Amino acid sequence: MEPIKVGVVGATGYAGSEICRLIAGHPQAELSAISSVSFEGMALSQVYPAYSQMIDLVCGTQDQVVEQSDVVFAALPHGLSQDLAAQCDALGKTFIDMGADFRLEDEAAYQEWYGGEYQDKALHEKAVYGLPEFFREKIRGKKVIANPGCYTTAVPLALVPALEAGLIEQEGIIADCKSGVTGAGRKPTQGNHYPELNESFTAYKVAAHRHTPEIEQTLSKIEGSPLKVTFVPHLLPINRGILATCYARLKPGVTEDQLWEAYHARYDGEYFVRLLGKGQVANVKNVRYSNFCDVSLFVDSRTGTFIAISAIDNMVKGAAGQAIQNMNLSFGLEETAGLTIVPPAF
Incomplete structure (x- = not known):
């Protein structure tokens, strides 16, 4: 060929x-x-x-x-x-x-x-x-x-298995995301100027980022009905990487074992998605320069909150x-x- x-x-x-x-x-x-x-x-x-x-x-x-x-x-x-x-x-x-x-x-x-x-x-x-x-x-x-886009890859990869399996509520989903500065592009701006970025960490375009409708489009298509997400991006003083920490309310009676079963069923055959073991936390350092997405899962049993974290290289x-x-x-x-x-x- x-x-x-x-x-x-x-x-x-x-x-x-x-x-x-x-x-x-x-x-x-x-x-x-x-x-x-x-x-x-x-x-x-x-x-x-x-x-x-x-x-x-x-x-x-x-x-x-x-x-x-x-x-x-x-x-x-x-x-x-x-x-x-x-x-x-x-x-x-x-x-x-x-x-x-x-x-x-x-x-x-x-x-x-x-x-x-x-x-x-x-x-x-x-x-x-x-x-x-x-x-x-x-x-x-x-x-x-x-x-x-980068956020619109990281957030669905974190949430879809739980949403698809009907284990989390549609309302109240929060995507709290952090990105390296390459996500802003090569053209210099005040926000990615070194003195502004170095030793800094800030949210930007709060509740107004253009990736919001794209995230919602993917999740709604998987769910089969319209849903909305609270999405807040932050700028990290690093070159590469996105960490998406996503929160959702568990449906009544859902167990942690059910969540793990859903994620294994969805991702065990996916080469580029690495589902981390219990207690392991996704880290942007471990996916740099690669096409992998690392996903980790946690449950806050006190509040009934599901926490899914994904890490990708935003440039790959x-x-x-x-x-x-x-x-x-x-x-x-x-x-x-x-x-x-x-x-x-x-």
Whole structure:
């Protein structure tokens, strides 16, 4: 089989450069073309010296990426992917969007949270939501894939088995999440300026983060009825990682053993989800640079509260790694291809 030709639009951002790094180790794909508005004409290794002699491809134009690729990853801000998706669709290319343009099924929600509109409703109907652990069969062979956000991966992976098994109440779910600063993107802002970030820890976009409707969409689809979540993100002074601590009320009579049974039933066959043993706590350190999600479970019997904690690398399982997982499903490859990376122990 000829290697899949991979193109990355927005290759010099954090998510785009991470796709390039991971594709460099993929056994059945090769990086064919990249683009960057800010660094056109420069080699990726000039922007990221760590890639020297490994990824020396020069940033060209968006049209060159589409022309030279079988699959195009769009690592762009929201609002910039729809025209590119239509271009790829017309040419029969697979398109995987790292942004938000195809994540929400409800156009009204997209208008409310992102201030945009669907340019081609038929194209949006073609799109599938790419969280493989829950929607794998819908992703296989598809050509337009919306890659989930980082929080919107970590929270459902923590909660779905309990929700799916009917062990927790729909009302009162809280997702208390912490992210490394790479989640804010490569462009400097006041909030990720070193003196502001160092020795700091703060909540942001409280009860107003754009990932809220996406989290609710996934949980509602699994549950089969609409539900709402209180979601509060925080910014950690670290480069990588998301820790999602999720709280829910147990339904009357539910035991801890039932919870463990539900999580084992859902995740024992999932390569990228590691259900930790009783008493172990998920830690972002243990998933760095990998596509794994570690999940730990606790019950506060005094208050009847279920606590599920998940840890992911926001740049891999929360972005580029999951995108490649979706590419593998789209092209009929082994789902783990190029992603069996062992996290560093220290």
